[in-house]
Amino acid sequence: MRTDDWLIGYNSFEFNKIYQQRLQDLTEFINAQGVRPKIILAEPEPIAFLATFLAAVVAKCPVFLCNPNWVKAEWKQVFKIVHPDVIFGNLEEFNPSYIQTNSVIPTPANSIMIPTGGSSGNLRFVIHTWETLTASVQGFQQYFNLKKVNSFCTLPLYHVSGLMQFMRSFTTGGRLAIFPFKAVETGELIEFNPSEFFISLVPTQLQRLLNRSQTPGWLSQFKTVLLGGAPAWLELLQQARLHQIRLAPTYGMTETAAQIATLKPDEFLAGNNSYGQVLPHAKIKIYTENNQELGINQLGIISIEADSLTLGYYGQTYNPKCRMQTLKSDDLGYLDEQGYLTIVGRNSYKILTGGENVYPVEVEGAIRSTGLVADVGVIGLCDSHWGQVITAVYVPTFPDVSISSLQTALQDKLSKFKQPKYWVAVESLPRNVQGKLNLKQLEELAEKFLNRATDSR
Structure with a gap:
């Protein structure tokens, strides 16, 4: 346990106090x-969350x-696969806090389960360890x-x-500084030296900060701004x-315990738009769909080996005697x-239209570049x-942005077969806090709009 004053904006002594009580x-x-x-850990307060997490790890309890802001439908998914003995958090549906249950799912004592929903919105837990x-x-x-x-954290700790x-x-x-993104966005900043800190953002957060007058200068003072969670567009x-x-654009996922490739800031400022080189604890290889390894500059599916690789998915692929060796992304x-x-994009997101392969990331980038x-x-x-x-x-x-104006703006940016046939205007897109789109909800929005347009004819 650390005894120095390592928390910024919070009381390190209070952290230790909560940790000792939870461990007891x-x-x-x-x-x-x-x-x-x-243990289900859903503490809304950052210090209580982290202190409880550390206590669970030291006690070798699966956590x-x-x-904490999940709604009933999401908690229903959680309790369908997780049968907790202890709940830490303000869940009104469950009282008392300790619930005695039985579960046949093997749960390693020292495991750390981290949620991931991806683009489908269906929750599952990735198994990690300390x-x-x-x-x-x-x-x-x-x-x-x-x-x-040193880290300045605006992203959710869960x-x-x-x-x-x-x-x-x-x-x-x-x-470690923990600060709500909304406070950062409105300029309510604490006193510290950004030049000694890393800050992690998702692309939508970065865009919002760049759109404000006071925050770009503040961001430029950081040692490094890690950017991940979703694809960034060229503009x-x-x-x-x-x-x-x-x-520092990064590539990684919950399954790899965050980044396994990162572009260094000096290379970014020099004009490099890649995700950088692979970190020392990981290896990346490129394969065809038939598992044939590809060479330099050959496009294919990314396969990952890493010391930080998940043990599997809780209740699905975990085998305590056989740890996952590689991950085919x-x-x-x-x-x-x-x-x-x-x-260049996700293999499963690839759109096959009229015999042509189209990658949504390319089309989205071209549309964004119109400024419309x-x-x-x-x-x-x-x-x-x-x-x-x-x-x-x-x-x-x-x-007053019209579909015709969007179509005209794309004529010199995309081949005709890559240009959208349907356009659906909405007030906001279904993104999670990491900036990832919920594709299922996006499809429902589009189909509902198009069905309504068809019915009105």
Whole structure:
């Protein structure tokens, strides 16, 4: 346990106090029941969340990290697969806090379950351990040649993107600032030296900060601005360069305990738009769909080996005697001669229209570059003639943006077969806090709009 004043904006002594109390509670439970309880952790307060998380790890209890703001439908998914013994958090549906249950799902005592919903919106838990998380930290340290890592965290702690900021700072002797993004956006900033800190953002957060007058200068003072969680568009990267922000686009996922490839800030400012090189604790190879390994600059499916790789998915693929060795991702990309990673999109998101392959990331980037949309998501809807038709669901920059103006603006940016056939204007897109689109909800929005338009004819 750390005794220094490592928390910024919070009381480190209070953290230790909560940690000691929670560790005592768990120890008493273990002694009384003879088993290590399965814990659901949904504490809304950051310090209580982190102190309880650490207590669970030290007590070697399996702990499930959860979003305290999940609604009933999401909690229903959680309790369908997780049968907790202990719940920490303000869940009004469950009283008392301790619930005695039985579960046949094997749960390793020292496991850390981190939620992921991806683009489908269906919750599942990725299994990690303290060892896989610290392997990610060590790779980060080596890659950036650091002893201590100071982090400014605006992302949720129950998600891998927020949790790993705590892990990097806590385990390396660095400092951690936890601050709500809304406060950052409105300029309510605390006093500290950004030049010594890493900050992690998702693209939509970066865009919102760049759109405000006071925050780009503040962001440019950071040692590094890690950018991940969702694909960034070219105009966003160019805007960040214009403000001399030391951006570091990253590639990683919950399954890899965050980033396994990162572009260093100096390379970004020099004009590199890739995801950088692979961190020391990981390896990336590129394969065809038939599992044939590809060479340099050949586009294919990304396969990952890493010391930080998940043990599996809770209740699905976990085998305590057989840890996952490699992860075949859904991402399409290639490695160049210097080992820099470029990603073009998701294999399962690929739209097949009239025999042509179209990647939504490319279409979304072209639409954004028109300046006529504030946000956009591109999907393929089923069509009896074309197989799929490209459909753009967008938030117009101005109320009077017409479809014809969008189509005209795209004529020199995309081949005709890549241009959307259908356009659906909405007030906002269904994104999670990491900026990822919920494709299921996006399809429902588009189909509802198009069905309504058909019925009105």
